[in-house]
Amino acid sequence: MAAAFVTFDDVSLAYDTSGNAIEDINLSIHEGEFVAFVGPSGCGKSTFMKLCTGLHAPTTGAVRVDGATVAGPLKISGMAFQNANLLPWRTTLDNVLLPLEIVKPYRHQFRKRREEFVGWARKLLKTVGLEGYEDQYPWQLSGGMQQRASICRALIHQPRLLMLDEPFGALDAFTREELWCVLRDLWEAQRFTVVLVTHDLREAAFLADTVYIMSRRPGRVIERREIELSRPRALETTYQKPFIDLVQELRAQIGEVRST
Amino acid sequence: MTKNNPLIERLAPWIAVVALVIIWEVTVRVFDVPSFIFPSAMETARALVTYAGPIAMHSWQTFWTTLIGFGLGVAVGLVLGFIIGSSRFLYNACYPLLVGFNAIPKVAFVPILVVWFGIGSVPAILTAFLICFFPIVVNVATGLATLEPEMEDVLRVLGARRMDVLLKVGLPRSLPYFFASLKVAITLAFVGTVVSETVASNQGIGYLMMSAGSQMRMGLVFAGLLVISAMAMVMYELFAQLEKRMTGWAHRGQNR
Ligand SMILES: Nc1ncnc2c1ncn2[C@@H]1O[C@H](COP(=O)(O)OP(=O)(O)OP(=O)(O)O)[C@@H](O)[C@H]1O
Ligand SMILES: [Mg+2]
Numbered sequence: 197m198a199a200a201f202v203t204f205d206d207v208s209l210a211y212d213t214s215g216n217a218i219e220d221i222n223l224s225i226h227e228g229e230f231v232a233f234v235g236p237s238g239c240g241k242s243t244f245m246k247l248c249t250g251l252h253a254p255t256t257g258a259v260r261v262d263g264a265t266v267a268g269p270l271k272i273s274g275m276a277f278q279n280a281n282l283l284p285w286r287t288t289l290d291n292v293l294l295p296l297e298i299v300k301p302y303r304h305q306f307r308k309r310r311e312e313f314v315g316w317a318r319k320l321l322k323t324v325g326l327e328g329y330e331d332q333y334p335w336q337l338s339g340g341m342q343q344r345a346s347i348c349r350a351l352i353h354q355p356r357l358l359m360l361d362e363p364f365g366a367l368d369a370f371t372r373e374e375l376w377c378v379l380r381d382l383w384e385a386q387r388f389t390v391v392l393v394t395h396d397l398r399e400a401a402f403l404a405d406t407v408y409i410m411s412r413r414p415g416r417v418i419e420r421r422e423i424e425l426s427r428p429r430a431l432e433t434t435y436q437k438p439f440i441d442l443v444q445e446l447r448a449q450i451g452e453v454r455s456t
Numbered sequence: 457m458t459k460n461n462p463l464i465e466r467l468a469p470w471i472a473v474v475a476l477v478i479i480w481e482v483t484v485r486v487f488d489v490p491s492f493i494f495p496s497a498m499e500t501a502r503a504l505v506t507y508a509g510p511i512a513m514h515s516w517q518t519f520w521t522t523l524i525g526f527g528l529g530v531a532v533g534l535v536l537g538f539i540i541g542s543s544r545f546l547y548n549a550c551y552p553l554l555v556g557f558n559a560i561p562k563v564a565f566v567p568i569l570v571v572w573f574g575i576g577s578v579p580a581i582l583t584a585f586l587i588c589f590f591p592i593v594v595n596v597a598t599g600l601a602t603l604e605p606e607m608e609d610v611l612r613v614l615g616a617r618r619m620d621v622l623l624k625v626g627l628p629r630s631l632p633y634f635f636a637s638l639k640v641a642i643t644l645a646f647v648g649t650v651v652s653e654t655v656a657s658n659q660g661i662g663y664l665m666m667s668a669g670s671q672m673r674m675g676l677v678f679a680g681l682l683v684i685s686a687m688a689m690v691m692y693e694l695f696a697q698l699e700k701r702m703t704g705w706a707h708r709g710q711n712r
Contacts, residue, residue, distance in 0.1 A: 249613045271615045277606045285628050285705045294624065299614040333705060353614070 200224035200260075201389055202248060202357070207257035208414075209243060218243045219414040221257070225406075227356070228387040232400035232407045234450065240415030241393040245359045248391060249273045261357070271299050273357040274350030278365040280342035282334035282349075289330040292317040292348045299353045313352075320348045323385075324378050340371035344378065351382065360392045364399065376402055377431060384428055397446045401425075402434050409449055419449050495675040500682065503675030510664065511676075515683050518649050518661040521577050522687075525584025526645040530638070533589040537596025541630065542622050547601055554593060562587040563651050570656045580652040580660060587648035588641040595637035599630020632706035635699035642691045650684055 202225040210216045218240035225231050233241045246252040247259050250266040259266040274295070282291045296302040296313050306313065321330055324344040334342055343363060350358060360379075364372040380403060383390060394400050400407045401423055409419040423442070425433065433439050477497045483489075484496040491499055504511065540546050540554075562583055569579035603626060611621050653662025661680045668676035700707070 246609075249609075251609055251613060269613045269615055271613065273613055275610050275613055277610075279604070279606060281604060281607045281610065283607075283625065283628070285631075285703075294611075295614050297624065298611060298616045298620050335705070349610075 199226065201227035201229070201262060202391075203260045204247075205258045205260070207247060207254045207259060209240075209247060209252065210255050211243075216255070216414040218247070219416050221415075221417055223408065223417060223420070225389060225391070227389055230383060230390045230392070230403060230405045232392045232394055232404035233410060234394060234397060234400050234407060234446070235410030235415065236412050236450075237395075239410045239412050241410065242361055243415070244410075245275070245361055245391065245393065248357070249275065249359055270357065271353075272355050273359055274353065274355035275359045275361070276343075276346045276350040276363045278362040280334070280339075280346035282342055282345055284334055287331050287333055288321065288326065288337065288345050289314065289317055291334065291345060292321060292352050295349060295353045302353060317348070317352060320351060321345070323382065324348055338371075340367050340375065343367060343375060347375075347379070347382075351386075351388075354386075356388055358388050358390045360390065362393055362395065365395065372396075372399070373431060373434075379403060380429065397443050397450070398434055401439065401443050401446060402429060402431075407446065409446070421446065421449075492672045492674050495678050499675040500678040503673070504679040504682065507676055507679065511661075511679060511683060514659060514661050514664040514680075515687065517577070517659045518580075518646070518653065518684070519687060521580040521653075521660065522584050522642075522645045522649040525581040525648060526588055526642055528581070528585040529589035529641055529645060530592060532585070533592025533637075533641070534596060534634070536589070537593040537630075537634075538600065538622075538627075540593065541597035541600025541626070542618070544601070547597060551597075554590065558590045562648055563655075566652050566656050569652070575656050575658065577657070577659070579656045580649045580662075583652035584645040584648035588645040591637040591640045591644070592634065595633035596630050599633035600626040603629070632699070632703040635695070635702055638695045639692050639699065642695055643688045646684060646688045646691075 204221045204223050207221040208216050208219045221244070233244060235241055243252070247254055247266075248261070248270075250259075250261075250268050250270040253267075261270055262272070282288070283294070286294070293313060297306050302309075302313070318327075318330060321327060321344075324347065326341060326344055326348070329337060329341065329345075334345070337345065343366075347360075347363065350360075364375050367375065376399060379390075383403075390403075392400070392403060404423055407421045407423060408417050409421070410416065411418045425439065425442075481497040484494060489496075495503070540550050565586055566579055566583055569582050573579055573582070600622065603621070607625060608621060611625070616624075649660065650662035650665075653660035654666045657663045661684055665677045665680040668674075668680065
């Protein structure tokens with residue numbers, strides 16, 4: 197197994213005096229691994245992401261990424277959320293280019309290498325099926341298309357760590373499954389490390405190598421489950437028995453969390 | 457909803473104006489109101505023609521002083537709004553002060569301005585400025601201060617500095633608020649100029665109305681009123697068009 201890329205050592209975080217939001221987290225994620233976090237609402241999944249990307253410092257314990265303790269925002273990460281959050285005054289293409297205007301070293305090369313960057317963005321948009329929509333404004337796109345663009349924006353600076361916080365939560369079932377496949381293909385091709393927060397167990401089981409189940413607040417990891425399904429996975433497998441059994445087992449474990 | 461004929465919709469404001477003039481004329485005639493109390497529409501029109509020269513001169517004075525005051529208001533409003541909106545601390549610290557300042561009737565400043573700068577254009581410009589910068593500050597600051605935390609996370613993780621977030625997201629986002637406030641500010645600026653002219657100037661529409669009033673020439677007073685509101689309406693419309701041009705994205709698709 198590859199060396200750990202992300203490690204959490206006894207990490208706890210209390211936002212305020214109301215107690216820990218997240219508690220005693222110990223885990224390690226290796227480079228290129230696809231992990232999913234599931235757990236009840238308010239258990240600290242988004243908090244986990246903030247710790248992982250250095251947007252928030254832990255109260256106790258240490259977060260290490262790529263061998264170094266995380267001390268501030270980690271620019272090797274890209275983020276996307278349930279709300280696509282595209283800027284309405286920018287075209288889809290310009291929205292995707294936004295990170296390159298900000299992150300070093302690209303921000304200083306932006307003017308000079310603009311042509312090249314536009315090429316990256318177009319290529320990325322094409323792989324998610326948005327070819328021909330580059331010059332449309334976000335409000336001219338459907339919700340699913342906006343979410344695709346949002347994922348492109350998270351990936352444009354070629355991050356090694358992709359953080360997705362319920363990215364498909366607001367989409368209808370068909371669009372969601374389409375986007376699972378888009379994400380799967382992007383990941384198969386580039387093998388960045390993914391942390392996916394989701395409420396959908398099928399989504400977690402279909403996409404992830406490892407699923408972590410968290411308890412209610414204060415959030416702890418109460419179960420780590422490796423998904424042994426072979427790759428690449430086809431969407432059809434999600435309708436077959438082994439997969440359904442797996443999801444059922446995960447479901448039972450979540451049920452135990454809720455009842456305690 | 458019934459669908460209105462677009463032509464009628466376009467003409468509606470003009471129809472309203474014509475209707476108002478007719479009601480005005482008829483009311484004055486029916487009740488036989490003396491013209492030194494309330495002149496009829498016809499009389500006002502006559503004054504407008506008779507005194508076209510002086511009215512034009514005084515209007516021009518009012519117009520440019522208003523524009524300078526407004527220009528100052530925009531510049532100061534933008535800068536102050538940007539500063540206050542870019543920091544939660546300053547926002548909380550300065551907001552009550554601004555509200556308190558705004559509650560002072562600006563006419564109260566005129567005597568002070570006269571002591572400092574004498575009678576003339578300067579008090580008019582400054583009164584226009586004082587009255588019109590507030591909505592600009594508030595709108596720019598509010599636009600900047602309301603940022604989605606998730607958008608901020610997306611940028612902050614990339615190492616964005618506060619200034620990056622403000623320039624890339626905050627400022628463009630506050631532009632619709634800014635342009636909306638310009639419409640309000642320009643009409644307020646006219647109020648400021650005219651108020652100052654009525655007490656502290658010997659030029660401008662405000663002065664003209666004041667002196668005409670003291671001579672009981674009510675036709676001329678009303679002509680002055682008409683000219684002010686016409687100028688304010690034209691400028692309002694101008695900025696409304698500008699707003700539409702500049703911030704079309706804010707008014708089209710509302711599905712976020
Ligand atoms: N900035 C903050 N200040 C104070 N408390 C916070 C803050 N952010 C989150 N919390 C608290 O920390 C806990 C975990 O929040 P978090 O957003 O991580 O939950 P979550 O698992 O992402 O929930 P959901 O599934 O609803 O998104 C919650 O109880 C929340 O109230
Ligand atoms: Mg969350």
